Amino acid sequence: MIRSLTLAALLATATALPAQTAPAPPPPIVTDARVAALRDAALTDNYAWEITEGLTTEIGQRLAATPAEARARDWAVRKLTAMGFKNVRVETFSMPVWTRGAESAEILAPFPQRLVVGALGNSASTGPEGITGEVIGFDSVDELRAAPDSAVRGKIVFIDNKMAPTQDGSGYGQFGAPRRQGPTIASMKGAIGIVVRSIGTDHHRNPHTGATGFANGARPIPAGALTIPDAEQLQRILKRGKPVRMHLTLVSNARPDGQSGNVVAEVPGRDPSLAPILVSGHLDSWDMGTGAIDDATGVAIAAAAAKRIMDTGQPLRTIRVVWFGAEEPGLFGGLDYRKRHGKEPHYAIMESDFGADRIWRVNFKLGEDRKQEARTIGAALAPLGIVTGSYEDADGSDIGPMIEDGLPAIGLSQDGTRYFDLHHTPDDTLDKVDPQQLRQNVAAWTTVLAVLSGGIEEPKARKRR
Amino acid sequence: MIRSLTLAALLATATALPAQTAPAPPPPIVTDARVAALRDAALTDNYAWEITEGLTTEIGQRLAATPAEARARDWAVRKLTAMGFKNVRVETFSMPVWTRGAESAEILAPFPQRLVVGALGNSASTGPEGITGEVIGFDSVDELRAAPDSAVRGKIVFIDNKMAPTQDGSGYGQFGAPRRQGPTIASMKGAIGIVVRSIGTDHHRNPHTGATGFANGARPIPAGALTIPDAEQLQRILKRGKPVRMHLTLVSNARPDGQSGNVVAEVPGRDPSLAPILVSGHLDSWDMGTGAIDDATGVAIAAAAAKRIMDTGQPLRTIRVVWFGAEEPGLFGGLDYRKRHGKEPHYAIMESDFGADRIWRVNFKLGEDRKQEARTIGAALAPLGIVTGSYEDADGSDIGPMIEDGLPAIGLSQDGTRYFDLHHTPDDTLDKVDPQQLRQNVAAWTTVLAVLSGGIEEPKARKRR
Numbered sequence: 001m002i003r004s005l006t007l008a009a010l011l012a013t014a015t016a017l018p019a020q021t022a023p024a025p026p027p028p029i030v031t032d033a034r035v036a037a038l039r040d041a042a043l044t045d046n047y048a049w050e051i052t053e054g055l056t057t058e059i060g061q062r063l064a065a066t067p068a069e070a071r072a073r074d075w076a077v078r079k080l081t082a083m084g085f086k087n088v089r090v091e092t093f094s095m096p097v098w099t100r101g102a103e104s105a106e107i108l109a110p111f112p113q114r115l116v117v118g119a120l121g122n123s124a125s126t127g128p129e130g131i132t133g134e135v136i137g138f139d140s141v142d143e144l145r146a147a148p149d150s151a152v153r154g155k156i157v158f159i160d161n162k163m164a165p166t167q168d169g170s171g172y173g174q175f176g177a178p179r180r181q182g183p184t185i186a187s188m189k190g191a192i193g194i195v196v197r198s199i200g201t202d203h204h205r206n207p208h209t210g211a212t213g214f215a216n217g218a219r220p221i222p223a224g225a226l227t228i229p230d231a232e233q234l235q236r237i238l239k240r241g242k243p244v245r246m247h248l249t250l251v252s253n254a255r256p257d258g259q260s261g262n263v264v265a266e267v268p269g270r271d272p273s274l275a276p277i278l279v280s281g282h283l284d285s286w287d288m289g290t291g292a293i294d295d296a297t298g299v300a301i302a303a304a305a306a307k308r309i310m311d312t313g314q315p316l317r318t319i320r321v322v323w324f325g326a327e328e329p330g331l332f333g334g335l336d337y338r339k340r341h342g343k344e345p346h347y348a349i350m351e352s353d354f355g356a357d358r359i360w361r362v363n364f365k366l367g368e369d370r371k372q373e374a375r376t377i378g379a380a381l382a383p384l385g386i387v388t389g390s391y392e393d394a395d396g397s398d399i400g401p402m403i404e405d406g407l408p409a410i411g412l413s414q415d416g417t418r419y420f421d422l423h424h425t426p427d428d429t430l431d432k433v434d435p436q437q438l439r440q441n442v443a444a445w446t447t448v449l450a451v452l453s454g455g456i457e458e459p460k461a462r463k464r465r
Numbered sequence: 466m467i468r469s470l471t472l473a474a475l476l477a478t479a480t481a482l483p484a485q486t487a488p489a490p491p492p493p494i495v496t497d498a499r500v501a502a503l504r505d506a507a508l509t510d511n512y513a514w515e516i517t518e519g520l521t522t523e524i525g526q527r528l529a530a531t532p533a534e535a536r537a538r539d540w541a542v543r544k545l546t547a548m549g550f551k552n553v554r555v556e557t558f559s560m561p562v563w564t565r566g567a568e569s570a571e572i573l574a575p576f577p578q579r580l581v582v583g584a585l586g587n588s589a590s591t592g593p594e595g596i597t598g599e600v601i602g603f604d605s606v607d608e609l610r611a612a613p614d615s616a617v618r619g620k621i622v623f624i625d626n627k628m629a630p631t632q633d634g635s636g637y638g639q640f641g642a643p644r645r646q647g648p649t650i651a652s653m654k655g656a657i658g659i660v661v662r663s664i665g666t667d668h669h670r671n672p673h674t675g676a677t678g679f680a681n682g683a684r685p686i687p688a689g690a691l692t693i694p695d696a697e698q699l700q701r702i703l704k705r706g707k708p709v710r711m712h713l714t715l716v717s718n719a720r721p722d723g724q725s726g727n728v729v730a731e732v733p734g735r736d737p738s739l740a741p742i743l744v745s746g747h748l749d750s751w752d753m754g755t756g757a758i759d760d761a762t763g764v765a766i767a768a769a770a771a772k773r774i775m776d777t778g779q780p781l782r783t784i785r786v787v788w789f790g791a792e793e794p795g796l797f798g799g800l801d802y803r804k805r806h807g808k809e810p811h812y813a814i815m816e817s818d819f820g821a822d823r824i825w826r827v828n829f830k831l832g833e834d835r836k837q838e839a840r841t842i843g844a845a846l847a848p849l850g851i852v853t854g855s856y857e858d859a860d861g862s863d864i865g866p867m868i869e870d871g872l873p874a875i876g877l878s879q880d881g882t883r884y885f886d887l888h889h890t891p892d893d894t895l896d897k898v899d900p901q902q903l904r905q906n907v908a909a910w911t912t913v914l915a916v917l918s919g920g921i922e923e924p925k926a927r928k929r930r
Contacts, residue, residue, distance in 0.1 A: 057701045060578030068577075112533075113525030113755075116891060204669050205754070205891035229894040233755070236522045236895075289670070290578075290698070426581060426670035429694040430701075 029379040035450040038312060039380065042443035047307050049435055051079065051300035052356075055283075056290040056430045063287040064326035065097035065258030072283050076263040076299075076323050083307050085265035085321065093336040095326055097258030098122055100287055101251030105195065105226065107234075108132070110242040115230040117195060118207030118288065119250040120179060121329055124220035126193070130249035131156070131222060133192050137238045141177045144185050153190030156246050157182070158197075158226075160235050165201045168361075169354060169416035175199060176210075183223040184215045193222040193248050197231035202421035205229055209286050210424045211329050222250040260284070260325035262333045265303070267310045269318035270457060275345035276318035277452050279306055279445065281352045282327035282398055289428030293419065297356035297433055297441070299323040305445030309453055316454030317347055324398040327353070334398025338405070346407050348452055351396035352445070354414040355422075356438045361387050361413040362448075365394040365403060373451070377410070380447045384440055389413070410452075412444050494844040500915040503777060504845065507908035512772050514900055516544065516765035517821075520748075521755040521895045528752040529791035530562035530723030537748050541728040541764075541788050548772050550730035550786065558801040560791055562723030563587055565752055566716030570660065570691065572699075573597070575707040580695040582660060583672030583753065584715040585644060586794055589685035591658070595714035596621070596687060598657050602703045606642045609650050618655030621711050622647070623662075623691075625700050630666045633826070634819060634881035640664060641675075648688040649680045658687040658713050662696035667886035670694055674751050675889045676794050687715040725749065725790035727798045730768070732775045734783035735922060740810035741783040742917050744771055744910065746817045747792035747863055754893030758884065762821035762898055762906070764788040770910030774918055781919030782812055789863040792818070799863025803870070811872050813917055816861035817910070819879040820887075821903040826852050826878040827913075830859040830868060838916070842875070845912045849905055854878070875917075877909050 055062075055075060062072040073090050080088045098121055105117040133156040138144040140161055144152070159182050163175035178196040186194040198208035207225045214220045226234060238244055263283060269276070281298025285291020306319045324333030348366065362381050364374040371391055378388035394403060394411035403409045422428045450456065520527075520540060527537040538555050545553045563586055570582040598621040603609040605626055609617070624647050628640035643661040651659040663673035672690045679685045691699060703709055728748060734741070746763025750756020771784045789798030813831065827846050829839040836856055843853035859868060859876035868874045887893045915921065 053701070057698060058576045058705075060576065060698075071577075111523045111525065112536075203892075203894075203896045204671065205894065206670055229892070229896050232896060233522060233525075233894070236518070240523075427668075427694070429668075429670065429698070431668045431694050431697060 029376055031380040035380050035447060038308065038450045039384070039443050039447040042308055042446040043439050045304055045308065045439045045442040047304035048297065048300040048438050048442045051303060052292060052296045052433055052438070053430060054079065055296045056292045060290045061287045062283060062285045062291055063099065064284040064329050064332065065095050065260045066099060069260060069284050069325060073261055073263055073325070076283060080263065080265040080303065080321065083303070084310060086268050088265040090261040090263055091336065091340060092259055092261035093332065095258050095260055095332045096254060096256045098252060098254045098329065101253065102128060102249060103224065103251065104249045105224070106247045107237065108245040108247055110240065110244065111237055115234060116205045116207060116227045117224040117250070118209050119252050120183070120209055120223045120225055121211040122213055122220070123223040123250050123252050125252045126222045126248060126250050128249065128251055130247050131192055132245065132247045135234070135238065135244040135246050137235065141181050141185065144182065147189070149189045152186065155191055156248060157186040157191045157194040158234055160197045160231055163199060163201055163420065165417050165420060167415055167417050168413060169419060172199070172420065179210055179212055179225065183212045183221060184218040187214060187218040187221045188216065191221060195224045195226050195248065198225040198228050200228060200420045200423065200425065203228055204427060206425040206427050208424045209288055222248060224248065224250050260332060262325050262337055263323040265321045267306050267315060267319040270314050270316050272318065274317045275347040276320040277347045277449065278320050278322060278349040279449065280322040280324060280350065280398060282333060283323040284326050284328055286328055286424045288424065288426040290430065292428050292430045292433050293355040293422055294424065294428055295327070295353050297438060298352035301352045301356065301441045301445050304442045305449050308446045309449050309456060313456045313458040315456050317452070319449060319453060327398050331398050331401065334401060337398070338402050342402050342405060349396070349399045349402055349407050349409045350412070351399045352412065352441070353397045354416055355419045356433055356441050357415040357418065358437045358440045359384065359386055359412045359444045360415050361389040363389040363394045363411040363413065364391050366408045366410070370408070377448055377451050380451060381444055384444055386444060410448060412448065414441065494841055496845040500845050500912060503773065503915045504849070504908050504912040507773055507911040508904050510769055510773065510904045510907040512769035513762065513765040513903050513907045516768060517757060517761045517898055517903070518895060519544065520761045521757045525755045526752045527748060527750045527756055528564065529749040529794050529797065530560050530725045531564060534725060534749050534790060538726055538728055538790070541748060545728065545730040545768065545786070548768070549775060551733050553730040555726040555728055556801065556805060557724055557726035558797065560723050560725055560797045561719060561721045563717060563719045563794065566590070566718065567593060567714060568689065568716065569714045570689065571712045572702065573710040573712055575705065575709065576702055580699060581670045581672060581692045582689040583674050584717050585648070585674055585688045585690055586676040587678055587685070588688040588715050588717055590717045591687045591713060591715050593714070593716055595712050596657055597710065597712045600699070600703065600709040600711050602700065606646050606650065609647065612654070614654045617651065620656055621713060622651040622656045622659040623699055625662045625696055628664060628666055628885065630882050630885060632880055632882050633878060634884060637664070637885065644675055644677055644690065648677045648686060649683040652679060652683040652686045653681070656686060660689045660691050660713065663690040663693050665693060665885050665888065665890065668693050669892060671890040671892050673889045674753055687713060689713065689715050725797060727790050727802055728788040730786045732771050732780060732784040735779050735781050737783065739782045740812040741785040742812050742914065743785050743787060743814040744914065745787040745789055745815065745863060747798060748788040749791050749793055751793055751889045753889065753891040755895065757893050757895045757898050758820035758887055759889065759893055760818050762903060763817035766817045766821065766906045766910050769907045770914050773911045774914050774921060778921045778923040780921050782917070784914060784918060792863050796863050796866065799866060802863070803867050807867050807870060814861070814864045814867055814872050814874050815877070816864045817877065817906070818862045819881055820884045821898055821906050822880040822883065823902045823905045824849070824851055824877045824909045825880050826854040828854040828859045828876040828878065829856050831873045831875070835873070842913055842916050845916060846909055849909055851909060875913060877913065879906065
């Protein structure tokens with residue numbers, strides 16, 4: 001919003017200035033009629049819905065390195081093959097696997113009642129008998145860090161930490177700290193367990209899970225997330241000033257010998273010597289919901305856009321669709337792809353991993369020499385209500401490390417206002433996907449691919465030659 | 466809305482007609498200034514919030530005839546006594562008690578995955594080992610009823626049944642049929658269990674529980690509610706046309722020798738020979754949430770309004786506050802009160818049991834001879850945006866049987882648009898209560914009591930005499 005207003009203000013000023021001091025207007029950018037037609041046709045897309053509906057219904061949750069994720073890979077290979085993609089294959093890799101068991105949290109005193117809790121990924125297991133301890137509450141990771149070890153030792157730490165919705169999802173970095181760092185700090189101070197207020201923006205009795213970890217040699221301890229209403233309840237109970245005792249059960253299992261994999265499929269380009277375009281999402285999900293917005297829609301959008309190009313004809317450059325495995329526990333799929341292919345040239349890399357509400361912004365990191373190409377894409381996206389953000393920055397989850405390596409990237413930003421209501425919760429289910437906004441996503445991706453792919457040769461034209 | 470438009474149209478027409486044919490306008494009703502002042506002061510009420518917050522925080526869920534409900538009665542006696550009510554007492558009664566154990570639903574084939582389920586009250590127990598069977602789906606109770614027994618025998622019945630929000634909550638009667646009648650019909654047709662789509666209007670992974678029963682000598686079977694996203698998932702899976710096998714675990718315990726009770730408190734009137742006014746809500750709740758909107762707010766509103774009258778002075782008529790026990794499993798508290806006191810005269814009976822969103826309508830069943838009193842109340846409520854509905858009908862849950870017996874009643878209708886998003890779910894927690902709308906409720910109840918109580922004698926005035 002601010003960007004647009006500034007630009008509008010500048011243009012208004014420019015018009016008012018004498019002609020000789022006004023900067024030369026940029027050359028006009030007219031969107032190629034075939035690109036515009038592909039974009040507009042994608043607004044009636046059904047491929048992305050079919051993939052999202054099929055994957056979430058026929059597989060459901062797809063926790064990394066579990067049999068459910070393996071079934072999802074089989075499903076993906078069948079689906080992508082049936083859609084007509086070429087070179088459909090799985091690139092497998094090994095990784096540790098963490099799975100969830102029984103979970104409960106019970107206030108024993110002063111006000112006996114049960115709270116709703118879910119273990120964070122990589123939590124230690126309490127065993128079925130659970131643990132019991134006094135609760136000590138903090139409002140932030142910094143407060144916990146500042147507390148003397150003696151105040152924390154032998155206790156169950158609780159970190160309250162409010163997160164508010166933002167369109168760009170930027171709150172997740174800052175407000176995710178209790179989940180990411182809290183367990184390590186609590187463990188190093190001698191806590192026997194930790195529960196954090198769910199890193200989310202809703203008010204439902206559904207915990208937000210997500211990966212945690214134990215750094216600096218910290219001994220793993222049981223670590224869970226209370227739902228937001230339960231965290232508020234615990235906060236109210238603590239504020240009564242009486243000692244609060246909790247019985248916490250977070251059963252889980254961790255073993256080193258899991259297997260996951262990336263599913264790869266291609267629309268071969270007319271010139272195989274040219275660097276491919278990578279479009280992606282991640283196939284795995286957390287285990288609480290059916291992984292609809294995180295990230296069935298992501299793999300669906302990427303594949304649907306590539307399929308729409310394929311339906312039109314053969315692109316000059318190869319489009320490579322990758323459905324990454326095991327993003328959630330720590331970008332395992334992205335890192336495996338990087339190890340195998342990260343040194344190969346890529347024309348651009350893209351990932352959809354922020355739900356499927358409408359795309360409101362495009363960011364580019366294609367380099368200064370490709371700015372005109374970026375402007376062409378930005379102009380073609382504008383009729384979808386998409387604003388051009390940065391020319392120097394783009395992001396993605398699995399592809400993040402490769403962007404840091406310097407591979408050229410484009411980021412299409414979904415509206416994240418309600419994303420953290422659902423993210424990593426049991427509520428991440430198909431009914432949360434808005435089919436019309438999903439289509440706008442496909443239209444945006446199709447537009448980008450139509451420009452990037454270097455010209456699509458239609459079947460008839462090929463025949464005529 | 467329609468009522469108002471009709472009235473406006475009539476008035477417009479009346480003005481246009483010759484004077485001799487126009488009906489005589491009704492006599493003007495001017496609200497007593499002290500009633501208006503009490504009403505407006507109640508818009509800053511804090512008593513109702515304190516009760517709601519205290520009960521849901523310090524007790525939490527209050528399942529009928531359990532130790533939690535007994536703790537709630539103790540809490541209630543302490544609270545009502547501290548607020549200055551007189552004759553605070555518990556009227557106990559015996560009843561059966563049903564409690565919930567472990568619950569899960571798992572699709573074994575064709576698409577293995579777990580669904581979220583909650584047992585309905587009075588469900589039979591599957592035992593910890595659960596039951597396994599093929600699922601047969603129906604879109605309504607009527608479809609189930611029409612099915613041949615042979616199609617149902619040995620199977621797990623699933624009833625899908627969509628409910629949409631209504632302001633007056635009228636959908637609950639019709640769309641609640643699968644929960645109320647489904648288990649009996651399924652049992653009589655030889656089903657081994659039943660799961661219904663939750664009787665609710667939300668899309669969260671929280672089941673809606675509620676009482677069911679087995680009529681006509683039907684053998685109790687395990688009966689649960691799937692969350693709405695899970696019911697939609699099961700429907701999609703069934704539509705694939707392959708046999709669907711489910712493993713269903715609904716552990717519960719039922720025993721005949723429970724105890725519950727009604728908590729009674731009074732603001733004694735100046736003339737003890739006059740019939741009291743009964744204002745009420747129910748103290749028990751389902752066990753999934755903390756019973757905030759169902760019905761901590763109800764008991765809070767009734768008591769807060771009575772307290773506001775008490776703070777002003779002594780009413781002519783006694784105001785009796787009743788916090789009923791064990792409403793949820795079948796109006797046990799209301800029926801016990803009726804047995805003890807139902808033959809005694811009551812000046813009016815009222816109950817708040819539909820959340821705490823703003824009151825939009827008032828209904829009266831005071832009899833034709835008290836219509837002017839009803840109109841006086843309606844006029845005093847109008848500035849709160851409350852429309853007068855019926856003069857012939859009022860309702861209530863616990864007080865329903867006594868209304869049918871002929872006791873005079875007034876019903877203040879909360880807006881139910883979001884009530885069935887939360888009703889009987891884990892999501893019924895304090896954060897769902899809007900403090901400002903709660904105050905409007907208290908203002909409406911205070912207004913009604915200010916008129917009904919027959920004149921409040923202020924302490925100073927009493928001294929002067």
